[in-house]
Amino acid sequence: MAFDQNENDLADVATMFAAMRAEGEAPAETEAEAVKGDALDMPFDDGSFDRIIASEIFEHVPHDTAAMAELHRVLKPGGIAAVTVPSWLPERICWALSEEYHTNEGGHIRIYTRAELEAKLKATGFEIGPHHHAHALHAPYWWIKCAVGTGNDDHPLAKAYHRLLVWDILKAPRTTRVAERLLNPLIGKSVVVYLRKPDRESGRRRAGNDG
Template identity: 70%
Template sequence: MLTVDFGKLHVGPGVRVLDLGCGAGRHAFEVLRRGAEVVAFDQDAAELEGVASMFAAMDKAGEVPPEATAETVTGDALAMPFPDASFDRVIAAEVLEHIPDDMTAMREIHRVLKPGGQAAITVPSFLPERICWALSEAYHTAPGGHVRIYTLAELTAKLKSTGFSVGPHHHAHGLHSPYWWIKCAVGVNDDDHPLAKAYHELLVWDIMKRPALTRAAEAVLNPLIGKSVVVYVRKPA
């Protein structure tokens, strides 16, 4: 399940990409499939072991173009172990809402991005996230959880103040917001609740099959209740 639109963030052979806070690696895997050089970066070393294993499995299955490369690096988003201007592209998907000092993280993204380079920044959308916070305290008070709710205006203003030129934006995962509202209402850790379980099965079916009906429904829902907002920015040359 991709949040970033790779029609708006071009990656391919010869392009070096940082997937900041890569988590399980969903965007890093797509970057690798497209033939780019990807660095999957996260502070969770155990999670990165799984990402590295998937990189190896993709290579074994013949899913990796000959020119593509992949590596994993453990570290802190507030002090990344990369020289200035190291990357052509940076992806920071659902990361900044977890970081108390988000401005330092933005400055680090700006620092490691090459002049003229592009970044895709995604965070939870204001309205769906606000409803989650209202329904469940546990949703946003768990260790490592979300520490803020961004408005689009706040996010773009912070990115501009960091030195980025802000480009287009869009919303994604409109079908996923109701699932999280259900989870927050019945208990965020209650994966076996019948309603939450049924909706989760629907989402898995949609991700695997991508039927026209749900694709059309999500296209309608995204601008209204899309779970994530994606902003594309560029570091001036």
């Protein structure tokens, strides 16, 4: 299931789901749905999902801790979530290069350190697991976009780098895969934090052991 507030993005996802099914890229027994809604008031029952990916969301939401609480609510006890936000250093450079990048409607309204993100998620009730950084090759693209204008898709440098990224995604050559793996800890565009919602039975056992 894909969940978002942007109808255009959801339409693209629905088209992608249909294409995957037509090409036989999804198991026949699986189902996929695109749902529009508000991250602060999700239209799902408590404990609806055992796995959730919240990708690049909380940096857009003024009341991020309320959105985290909703994420916690709809995840089953014992369920796993992966949360991604822009990494501190690449994002700080983007903000320094372009005011438009972070002041446009629906744009990024905060820059997280990993410690801040994990502290907020822990305060919500999640158990914090491992983390890693990703998409290092995407960071220079956004620095270029911020330098030449975020809406200037026709700039030669931005177009050339975009072609490189598309080629890399489609071909996944060993050279760029190794380069990105080495660069991710330094300039990975996103940080990924893995979470677990405590199991009720585990919580009772711990409480009994403490007593």
